[in-house]
Structure formats: C-alpha cells, structure tokens
Amino acid sequence: MEEYEPPLSQVFRNLSQRKTQIEEEPTDVFGLQCCQLPLVDLGRLSSGHPVWRKECEKEIIEAAKEWGFFQVVNHGICKEMLVNLQQEQVKLFRQPFHQKANQNPSNSPSGFYRWGNLAATSRAQFSWSEAFHIPVSSVSDFRTLNHLSSTVEEYTEVVSKLTTKIAEILADNMGICSYKTFLEDKVVPSSCYLRMNRYPPCPKSYSKACGLVSHTDTSYLTVLHQDKIGGLQLMKDGAWICVNPNPDALVVNIGDLFEAWSNGLYKSVRHRVVANGEFERFSVAYFSCPTRDTVVSSCSQPSIYRDFSFEEFKQQIQLDVKSTGNKIGLPRFLR
Numbered sequence: 001m002e003e004y005e006p007p008l009s010q011v012f013r014n015l016s017q018r019k020t021q022i023e024e025e026p027t028d029v030f031g032l033q034c035c036q037l038p039l040v041d042l043g044r045l046s047s048g049h050p051v052w053r054k055e056c057e058k059e060i061i062e063a064a065k066e067w068g069f070f071q072v073v074n075h076g077i078c079k080e081m082l083v084n085l086q087q088e089q090v091k092l093f094r095q096p097f098h099q100k101a102n103q104n105p106s107n108s109p110s111g112f113y114r115w116g117n118l119a120a121t122s123r124a125q126f127s128w129s130e131a132f133h134i135p136v137s138s139v140s141d142f143r144t145l146n147h148l149s150s151t152v153e154e155y156t157e158v159v160s161k162l163t164t165k166i167a168e169i170l171a172d173n174m175g176i177c178s179y180k181t182f183l184e185d186k187v188v189p190s191s192c193y194l195r196m197n198r199y200p201p202c203p204k205s206y207s208k209a210c211g212l213v214s215h216t217d218t219s220y221l222t223v224l225h226q227d228k229i230g231g232l233q234l235m236k237d238g239a240w241i242c243v244n245p246n247p248d249a250l251v252v253n254i255g256d257l258f259e260a261w262s263n264g265l266y267k268s269v270r271h272r273v274v275a276n277g278e279f280e281r282f283s284v285a286y287f288s289c290p291t292r293d294t295v296v297s298s299c300s301q302p303s304i305y306r307d308f309s310f311e312e313f314k315q316q317i318q319l320d321v322k323s324t325g326n327k328i329g330l331p332r333f334l335r
C-alpha cells in the first residue's frame with residue numbers, strides 16, 4: 001500500500017466482522033438511471049438582457065424545487081484555475097498518511113483531516129474516502145502548512161461569490177425573505193467551509209463499500225467541483241440517479257438550512273458517492289454556512305421545522321453521529 005493511503009481496509013475488514021450489521025444500502029451502479037441534471041447557463045445573468053436573465057433565474061428556482069441539484073456552466077471560474085486546484089489537491093493527498101493524520105490525530109470532527117468514519121458501527125456507515133474540511137477563515141494558514149499554491153485561496157474567493165449570486169436568486173424568489181436582509185452579515189467567510197475529498201480506489205471484493213455514505217449537506221448551498229471519474233449519485237423519487245460529470249460544469253445543491261428557511265420549497269436532497277474499483281477520484285465542495293448563533297427560521301407559515309440555531313443543529317448532528325453512526329439532520333427539527 002502507498003504510504004499516502006489511510007488504513008481504510010483495516011477498519012473496513014474489522015467492521016465486517018461485527019454481528020450487528022444494519023441493512024446495507026445497495027451501492028451497485030448497474031440498473032441505475034443515469035441522466036443529465038438540469039444544466040443552467042449562468043452566462044445569461046450578466047448578459048445585460050433582462051429576458052435571458054429572468055429565464056436563467058427561473059431555471060435555477062425550478063431546479064432547486066424539483067431536484068435540489070443542478071449543474072451550472074459559464075459560471076465565471078476559469079478552467080485553468082480548476083485544473084490548478086486539482087493539481088494542488090493531488091499534492092495535498094500525496095503526503096504520507098501520518099503527516100496528514102498529524103493535522104488531526106484523533107480523526108475527530110474538529111481537525112482538518114478526516115478519513116473513513118470512526119463512529120461507524122457497520123460497513124454501511126463507512127466512507128471509503130479521506131477529506132480535508134477547512135473553515136474558510138483558515139484556508140490561508142492551511143495552505144501554508146501544506147505548502148500549497150495561492151490557487152486554493154483564489155478558488156475559495158470566486159466560488160464564494162458564485163454561491164452568493166445563486167443564493168440571492170433563490171432567496172429573492174421566497175418573497176418576504178431577501179438574502180440581503182437576512183443573510184448578508186450572517187454568511188461570512190469565517191463561517192463557510194471548503195472540503196477537499198479524495199476517494200481512493202476500493203478493492204472490488206469490498207462490494208458494499210461506499211465512497212461517501214448517503215447524506216444531506218449541513219449548509220445553505222453547496223457548490224461542487226468533481227473530476228471526470230464519476231460516482232456521485234442523488235436520490236430522486238425514491239431511486240438513485242447518477243450525476244454524470246460534465247467537465248465544463250460545477251454542481252450546485254441545496255443544503256438543509258435553505259430547505260428549512262424556504263419551508264420546504266427547495267429540497268435538500270440525499271446524495272452519496274459510490275466507490276470505484278479502479279480509479280481514485282477527487283472533488284472539492286464549498287459549503288455556505290452561517291455563523292453559529294444564526295437562527296434558521298422558516299420564511300412562511302405554517303412552518304415544517306421549528307426555529308433552530310446553527311449551533312444547535314450542528315450539535316445535534318454530532319450527538320447523532322456519535323450515538324448512531326449516522327447524521328439525522330432536519331427530521332430532528334420537525335414541528
């Protein structure tokens with residue numbers, strides 16, 4: 001095994017010997033629907049043409065309601081930056097495992113580096129992946145620590161602007177709520193996260209392994225850059241659907257907080273990554289999140305979810321993961 005690989009096999013094998021296996025989700029990709037998500041051309045937002053702009057906004061809103069997921073092209077982030085970002089990511093993950101693990105010796109949610117899922121009690125809860133989960137306010141220190149180029153910071157800045165642009169369109173459509181009034185001073189760089197994911201190839205004999213177990217995102221909005229390998233799937237109408245990589249597109253999805261704020265108008269949809277037997281895969285997710293004391297309150301009545309602070313939401317997730325191995329998320333906050 002390469003010295004940069006985390007000991008996923010070791011942990012996974014031990015999990016398989018447990019007697020109390022919960023029912024495993026099928027990760028078999030055969031027989032799955034593969035379809036194109038809504039693809040939105042964002043070039044129209046800055047075209048100066050009001051009709052095109054309106055049309056683009058409508059597509060974003062419809063996709064957020066119907067799918068909770070869409071892809072965007074002409075997003076304003078240049079190809080070269082995305083290529084450089086991936087090179088930096090390769091460099092980052094090629095460091096010896098012990099060096100990466102040093103950034104978080106207990107593999108806890110508080111450090112930058114995470115691998116697998118130490119709270120997993122069965123294979124179904126184990127993610128065949130490693131990640132650096134970095135608060136945006138620490139990106140600069142993080143890249144110095146890991147000798148990365150300024151691309152990582154530059155990307156964080158542009159992707160943050162893109163996320164705000166999309167969030168404003170979605171929020172303005174909610175009528176009484178305006179992003180500017182409600183979120184401008186709550187979603188700040190220090191409260192957002194950049195997550196760099198790497199999915200090592202997974203031996204075929206471990207057919208039940210998932211690259212990243214099914215989850216919804218703990219964010220308002222997530223913007224994802226994935227490489228060309230594929231493996232991301234989302235749940236639609238009770239079935240898993242593959243999100244085919246589009247080299248020109250970024251993937252945007254609604255997180256739990258937007259679902260609660262919009263009172264269920266926009267959907268925070270379950271998604272996962274299936275493990276790949278042959279190739280490693282990289283992705284980078286940007287999560288727009290508010291400050292911890294922000295209260296997430298539904299924009300209309302009767303509300304599906306009770307009001308909660310982001311702090312409370314995160315604490316509940318941590319408790320649930322610790323005690324059950326799984327994030328429960330929004331269902332905990334149903335009225």
Ligand SMILES: O=C(O)CCC(=O)C(=O)O
Nearest residue numbers: 195197226232273283285
């Ligand atoms: O790697 C992917 O395609 C998805 C990553 C993801 O869902 C996450 O980091 O929350």
Ligand SMILES: [Fe+2]
Nearest residue numbers: 215216217271
């Ligand atoms: Fe996610």
